[in-house]
Amino acid sequence: MASNDLLKGTLKPIILKLLTENKRMYGYEITQSVKELSKGKIELTFGALYPILHKLEQDGAVITESEIINNRNRIYYSLTETGKNTAKEKIAELEEFVNTLRILLKPNYGLEYVLAR
Amino acid sequence: MASNDLLKGTLKPIILKLLTENKRMYGYEITQSVKELSKGKIELTFGALYPILHKLEQDGAVITESEIINNRNRIYYSLTETGKNTAKEKIAELEEFVNTLRILLKPNYGLEYVLAR
DNA sequence: AACGCATATATAAAATACTTATATATATTT
DNA sequence: AAATATATATAAGTATTTTATATATGCGTT
Numbered sequence: 020m021a022s023n024d025l026l027k028g029t030l031k032p033i034i035l036k037l038l039t040e041n042k043r044m045y046g047y048e049i050t051q052s053v054k055e056l057s058k059g060k061i062e063l064t065f066g067a068l069y070p071i072l073h074k075l076e077q078d079g080a081v082i083t084e085s086e087i088i089n090n091r092n093r094i095y096y097s098l099t100e101t102g103k104n105t106a107k108e109k110i111a112e113l114e115e116f117v118n119t120l121r122i123l124l125k126p127n128y129g130l131e132y133v134l135a136r
Numbered sequence: 137m138a139s140n141d142l143l144k145g146t147l148k149p150i151i152l153k154l155l156t157e158n159k160r161m162y163g164y165e166i167t168q169s170v171k172e173l174s175k176g177k178i179e180l181t182f183g184a185l186y187p188i189l190h191k192l193e194q195d196g197a198v199i200t201e202s203e204i205i206n207n208r209n210r211i212y213y214s215l216t217e218t219g220k221n222t223a224k225e226k227i228a229e230l231e232e233f234v235n236t237l238r239i240l241l242k243p244n245y246g247l248e249y250v251l252a253r
Numbered sequence: 254a255a256c257g258c259a260t261a262t263a264t265a266a267a268a269t270a271c272t273t274a275t276a277t278a279t280a281t282t283t
Numbered sequence: 284a285a286a287t288a289t290a291t292a293t294a295a296g297t298a299t300t301t302t303a304t305a306t307a308t309g310c311g312t313t
Contacts, residue, residue: 024269025233027299028141033240047261057236067300069263091261091308110241116142117237119177123150123170124231141298144270164290184271186292208279208290 023061030063031071032113035098035106038081043097046072072096080105140178147180148188149230152215152223155198160214163189189213197222 037052038044044052046068053063075081080102084095098106154169155161161169163185170180192198197219201212215223 023233024145024300025230027144027270029237030300033237036240045261046263047259053240056240060232060236061240064301065262066264066302070299073263089260089309093261113142113237114241115177116140117234117241119174120146120150120230120234123153123173123178124227124234141271144299147271162290163292164288181272182291183273183293187270190292206280206289210290 026061029113030067031075032106032109033061033063034068034071034075035080035102035109038096038098039103039106039110043084043095045093045095049096075102078105143178146230147184148192149223149226150178150180151185151188151192152197152219152226153230155213155215156220156223156227160201160212162210162212166213192219195222 033053034049037049041052046065050063050065050068053061072081075096076083079099081096082099084097086093086095150170151166154166158169163182167180167182167185170178189198192213193200196216198213199216201214203210203212
Protein backbone atom coordinates (compact mmCIF):
# COMPACT_ATOMS: atom_id res chain seq x y z
CA MET A 20 0.00 0.00 0.00
CA ALA A 21 2.49 2.57 1.21
CA SER A 22 4.67 3.80 -1.63
CA ASN A 23 7.72 1.66 -1.15
CA ASP A 24 10.50 3.52 -2.81
CA LEU A 25 12.27 2.54 0.36
CA LEU A 26 12.82 -0.99 -0.87
CA LYS A 27 15.37 -0.03 -3.48
CA GLY A 28 18.58 -1.87 -2.93
CA THR A 29 17.24 -3.84 0.02
CA LEU A 30 15.60 -6.63 -1.96
CA LYS A 31 18.79 -8.37 -2.97
CA PRO A 32 20.18 -8.63 0.60
CA ILE A 33 16.75 -9.71 1.85
CA ILE A 34 16.67 -12.54 -0.69
CA LEU A 35 20.23 -13.51 0.21
CA LYS A 36 19.28 -13.56 3.87
CA LEU A 37 16.37 -15.89 3.16
CA LEU A 38 18.58 -18.22 1.15
CA THR A 39 21.13 -18.17 3.97
CA GLU A 40 18.54 -19.31 6.48
CA ASN A 41 16.69 -21.80 4.33
CA LYS A 42 19.19 -23.85 2.30
CA ARG A 43 17.02 -23.88 -0.80
CA MET A 44 13.91 -22.01 -1.85
CA TYR A 45 11.91 -21.42 -5.03
CA GLY A 46 10.79 -18.06 -6.33
CA TYR A 47 7.17 -18.12 -5.33
CA GLU A 48 8.14 -19.35 -1.88
CA ILE A 49 10.49 -16.39 -1.46
CA THR A 50 7.76 -13.87 -2.23
CA GLN A 51 5.44 -15.57 0.26
CA SER A 52 8.09 -15.66 2.99
CA VAL A 53 8.87 -11.98 2.60
CA LYS A 54 5.16 -11.17 2.78
CA GLU A 55 4.70 -13.34 5.87
CA LEU A 56 7.78 -12.23 7.75
CA SER A 57 7.12 -8.56 7.04
CA LYS A 58 3.47 -8.94 7.99
CA GLY A 59 2.39 -7.87 4.55
CA LYS A 60 4.43 -4.69 4.62
CA ILE A 61 6.86 -5.77 1.94
CA GLU A 62 5.51 -7.12 -1.32
CA LEU A 63 8.28 -8.63 -3.36
CA THR A 64 6.88 -8.59 -6.89
CA PHE A 65 7.79 -11.17 -9.51
CA GLY A 66 9.05 -8.48 -11.82
CA ALA A 67 11.63 -7.60 -9.19
CA LEU A 68 12.34 -11.10 -7.92
CA TYR A 69 13.15 -13.07 -11.05
CA PRO A 70 15.63 -10.60 -12.54
CA ILE A 71 17.47 -10.60 -9.20
CA LEU A 72 17.51 -14.42 -9.03
CA HIS A 73 18.70 -14.71 -12.63
CA LYS A 74 21.42 -12.17 -11.94
CA LEU A 75 22.56 -14.08 -8.87
CA GLU A 76 22.70 -17.26 -10.95
CA GLN A 77 24.71 -15.54 -13.69
CA ASP A 78 27.13 -14.27 -11.07
CA GLY A 79 27.56 -17.74 -9.66
CA ALA A 80 26.05 -16.87 -6.30
CA VAL A 81 23.25 -19.43 -6.59
CA ILE A 82 22.66 -22.71 -8.37
CA THR A 83 19.29 -24.06 -9.47
CA GLU A 84 17.55 -27.41 -9.43
CA SER A 85 14.36 -27.94 -11.42
CA GLU A 86 11.71 -30.28 -10.15
CA ILE A 87 8.22 -31.09 -11.34
CA ILE A 88 5.84 -30.87 -8.40
CA ASN A 89 2.10 -31.32 -8.89
CA ASN A 90 2.67 -31.13 -12.62
CA ARG A 91 4.14 -27.65 -12.22
CA ASN A 92 7.74 -26.72 -12.76
CA ARG A 93 9.50 -25.51 -9.68
CA ILE A 94 12.98 -24.03 -9.64
CA TYR A 95 14.91 -24.28 -6.41
CA TYR A 96 17.68 -21.80 -5.68
CA SER A 97 20.51 -22.40 -3.25
CA LEU A 98 23.66 -20.47 -2.38
CA THR A 99 27.03 -21.57 -3.69
CA GLU A 100 30.13 -21.14 -1.54
CA THR A 101 30.77 -17.86 -3.35
CA GLY A 102 27.16 -16.93 -2.77
CA LYS A 103 27.47 -17.51 0.95
CA ASN A 104 30.24 -14.92 1.09
CA THR A 105 28.29 -12.49 -1.06
CA ALA A 106 25.34 -12.99 1.25
CA LYS A 107 27.39 -12.28 4.36
CA GLU A 108 28.70 -9.05 2.88
CA LYS A 109 25.37 -7.80 1.60
CA ILE A 110 23.58 -8.66 4.82
CA ALA A 111 26.26 -6.92 6.89
CA GLU A 112 25.96 -3.83 4.67
CA LEU A 113 22.21 -3.74 5.15
CA GLU A 114 22.56 -4.20 8.90
CA GLU A 115 24.97 -1.30 9.09
CA PHE A 116 22.65 0.80 6.99
CA VAL A 117 19.70 0.02 9.26
CA ASN A 118 21.74 1.03 12.29
CA THR A 119 22.72 4.29 10.63
CA LEU A 120 19.09 5.01 9.82
CA ARG A 121 18.13 4.37 13.43
CA ILE A 122 20.63 6.98 14.56
CA LEU A 123 19.21 9.48 12.09
CA LEU A 124 15.67 8.72 13.20
CA LYS A 125 16.43 8.89 16.89
CA PRO A 126 14.12 11.45 18.49
CA ASN A 127 15.64 14.87 18.92
CA TYR A 128 19.14 14.14 17.77
CA GLY A 129 18.82 17.71 16.66
CA LEU A 130 19.62 18.68 20.21
CA GLU A 131 22.90 16.78 20.21
CA TYR A 132 23.77 18.30 16.88
CA VAL A 133 23.16 21.78 18.23
CA LEU A 134 25.13 21.08 21.40
CA ALA A 135 28.04 19.67 19.43
CA ARG A 136 28.64 22.96 17.65
CA MET B 137 32.36 4.09 -0.34
CA ALA B 138 29.98 1.17 -0.11
CA SER B 139 27.60 1.13 -3.06
CA ASN B 140 24.65 2.84 -1.56
CA ASP B 141 21.71 1.75 -3.57
CA LEU B 142 20.26 1.36 -0.13
CA LEU B 143 19.68 5.07 0.18
CA LYS B 144 16.97 5.17 -2.43
CA GLY B 145 13.82 6.60 -1.00
CA THR B 146 15.36 7.30 2.40
CA LEU B 147 16.91 10.67 1.56
CA LYS B 148 13.65 12.62 1.50
CA PRO B 149 12.49 11.44 4.94
CA ILE B 150 15.99 12.03 6.31
CA ILE B 151 15.92 15.62 5.08
CA LEU B 152 12.43 16.09 6.48
CA LYS B 153 13.60 14.72 9.82
CA LEU B 154 16.48 17.21 9.90
CA LEU B 155 14.15 20.09 9.09
CA THR B 156 11.78 18.90 11.80
CA GLU B 157 14.53 19.01 14.40
CA ASN B 158 16.24 22.20 13.30
CA LYS B 159 13.63 24.82 12.36
CA ARG B 160 15.62 26.10 9.41
CA MET B 161 18.65 24.85 7.53
CA TYR B 162 20.46 25.56 4.27
CA GLY B 163 21.49 22.99 1.69
CA TYR B 164 25.15 22.75 2.45
CA GLU B 165 24.41 22.51 6.16
CA ILE B 166 22.07 19.59 5.51
CA THR B 167 24.74 17.62 3.66
CA GLN B 168 27.21 18.25 6.49
CA SER B 169 24.73 17.21 9.18
CA VAL B 170 23.92 13.96 7.42
CA LYS B 171 27.61 13.22 7.05
CA GLU B 172 28.29 14.00 10.70
CA LEU B 173 25.29 12.19 12.17
CA SER B 174 25.89 9.10 10.04
CA LYS B 175 29.60 9.14 10.86
CA GLY B 176 30.46 9.52 7.21
CA LYS B 177 28.40 6.52 6.17
CA ILE B 178 25.83 8.52 4.27
CA GLU B 179 27.00 11.07 1.73
CA LEU B 180 24.12 13.22 0.62
CA THR B 181 25.32 14.59 -2.71
CA PHE B 182 24.26 17.96 -4.07
CA GLY B 183 22.84 16.32 -7.16
CA ALA B 184 20.45 14.44 -4.91
CA LEU B 185 19.83 17.19 -2.37
CA TYR B 186 18.84 20.19 -4.43
CA PRO B 187 16.28 18.44 -6.61
CA ILE B 188 14.63 17.12 -3.44
CA LEU B 189 14.61 20.57 -1.80
CA HIS B 190 13.19 22.19 -4.95
CA LYS B 191 10.51 19.53 -5.13
CA LEU B 192 9.58 20.09 -1.50
CA GLU B 193 9.30 23.80 -2.19
CA GLN B 194 7.13 23.23 -5.26
CA ASP B 195 4.88 21.00 -3.20
CA GLY B 196 4.54 23.66 -0.53
CA ALA B 197 6.25 21.58 2.15
CA VAL B 198 9.03 24.11 2.70
CA ILE B 199 9.52 27.84 2.29
CA THR B 200 12.82 29.59 1.61
CA GLU B 201 14.57 32.69 2.85
CA SER B 202 17.64 34.02 1.04
CA GLU B 203 20.37 35.71 2.97
CA ILE B 204 23.79 37.00 2.01
CA ILE B 205 26.32 35.71 4.50
CA ASN B 206 30.05 36.41 4.03
CA ASN B 207 29.26 37.63 0.55
CA ARG B 208 27.80 34.26 -0.35
CA ASN B 209 24.17 33.56 -1.03
CA ARG B 210 22.59 31.20 1.43
CA ILE B 211 19.10 29.76 1.09
CA TYR B 212 17.39 28.68 4.27
CA TYR B 213 14.66 26.07 4.15
CA SER B 214 11.97 25.62 6.77
CA LEU B 215 8.88 23.44 7.00
CA THR B 216 5.44 24.89 6.41
CA GLU B 217 2.47 23.59 8.42
CA THR B 218 1.71 21.26 5.51
CA GLY B 219 5.35 20.27 5.48
CA LYS B 220 5.26 19.33 9.15
CA ASN B 221 2.51 16.85 8.43
CA THR B 222 4.31 15.48 5.38
CA ALA B 223 7.40 15.10 7.54
CA LYS B 224 5.53 13.20 10.26
CA GLU B 225 4.11 10.79 7.71
CA LYS B 226 7.36 10.20 5.85
CA ILE B 227 9.35 9.76 9.04
CA ALA B 228 6.79 7.31 10.43
CA GLU B 229 6.94 5.36 7.17
CA LEU B 230 10.71 5.15 7.34
CA GLU B 231 10.60 4.09 10.99
CA GLU B 232 8.17 1.32 10.17
CA PHE B 233 10.34 0.24 7.27
CA VAL B 234 13.42 0.12 9.49
CA ASN B 235 11.56 -2.03 11.99
CA THR B 236 10.44 -4.38 9.25
CA LEU B 237 14.01 -4.69 8.01
CA ARG B 238 15.18 -5.50 11.51
CA ILE B 239 12.72 -8.38 11.69
CA LEU B 240 13.93 -9.68 8.34
CA LEU B 241 17.54 -9.39 9.44
CA LYS B 242 17.02 -10.99 12.81
CA PRO B 243 19.36 -13.95 13.13
CA ASN B 244 17.81 -17.29 12.30
CA TYR B 245 14.26 -16.17 11.74
CA GLY B 246 14.47 -19.03 9.30
CA LEU B 247 13.87 -21.28 12.27
CA GLU B 248 10.65 -19.51 13.22
CA TYR B 249 9.52 -19.64 9.62
CA VAL B 250 10.07 -23.37 9.52
CA LEU B 251 8.37 -23.89 12.87
CA ALA B 252 5.37 -21.80 11.82
CA ARG B 253 4.50 -24.16 8.97
C1' DA C 254 -19.26 -26.84 -15.62
C1' DA C 255 -17.67 -22.45 -14.92
C1' DC C 256 -15.52 -19.17 -12.18
C1' DG C 257 -12.15 -17.34 -9.26
C1' DC C 258 -8.15 -17.85 -6.54
C1' DA C 259 -3.69 -19.84 -5.49
C1' DT C 260 0.39 -21.71 -7.46
C1' DA C 261 4.47 -21.12 -10.60
C1' DT C 262 7.86 -18.80 -13.81
C1' DA C 263 9.02 -15.15 -17.04
C1' DT C 264 9.93 -10.71 -19.64
C1' DA C 265 9.38 -5.95 -21.44
C1' DA C 266 8.14 -1.16 -20.92
C1' DA C 267 7.77 2.60 -17.93
C1' DA C 268 8.73 5.22 -13.85
C1' DT C 269 11.78 6.78 -10.34
C1' DA C 270 15.66 8.14 -7.75
C1' DC C 271 20.07 8.60 -7.35
C1' DT C 272 25.29 9.17 -9.01
C1' DT C 273 28.46 11.43 -11.70
C1' DA C 274 29.94 15.25 -14.12
C1' DT C 275 29.97 19.90 -14.79
C1' DA C 276 29.39 25.00 -13.90
C1' DT C 277 29.96 29.16 -11.20
C1' DA C 278 31.83 31.96 -7.35
C1' DT C 279 33.82 33.55 -2.76
C1' DA C 280 36.53 32.74 1.68
C1' DT C 281 40.02 30.59 4.24
C1' DT C 282 44.06 28.02 5.07
C1' DT C 283 48.72 26.32 3.91
C1' DA D 284 49.67 30.60 -5.30
C1' DA D 285 47.25 26.60 -4.66
C1' DA D 286 44.23 23.76 -2.31
C1' DT D 287 40.32 23.23 0.42
C1' DA D 288 35.92 24.67 2.28
C1' DT D 289 31.75 27.05 1.48
C1' DA D 290 27.49 27.64 -1.41
C1' DT D 291 23.93 26.63 -5.09
C1' DA D 292 22.56 24.48 -9.43
C1' DT D 293 21.49 21.39 -13.52
C1' DA D 294 21.96 17.67 -17.03
C1' DA D 295 23.19 13.11 -18.53
C1' DG D 296 23.62 8.53 -17.30
C1' DT D 297 22.63 4.43 -14.52
C1' DA D 298 20.24 1.21 -11.75
C1' DT D 299 16.34 -0.72 -9.64
C1' DT D 300 11.88 -1.28 -9.10
C1' DT D 301 6.70 -1.15 -10.58
C1' DT D 302 3.29 -2.22 -13.77
C1' DA D 303 1.62 -4.82 -17.38
C1' DT D 304 1.45 -8.85 -19.81
C1' DA D 305 1.99 -13.92 -21.01
C1' DT D 306 1.49 -18.82 -20.06
C1' DA D 307 -0.29 -22.86 -17.49
C1' DT D 308 -2.03 -26.16 -13.68
C1' DG D 309 -4.70 -27.31 -9.34
C1' DC D 310 -8.33 -26.68 -6.13
C1' DG D 311 -12.55 -25.17 -4.09
C1' DT D 312 -17.18 -23.35 -4.63
C1' DT D 313 -21.54 -22.40 -6.49
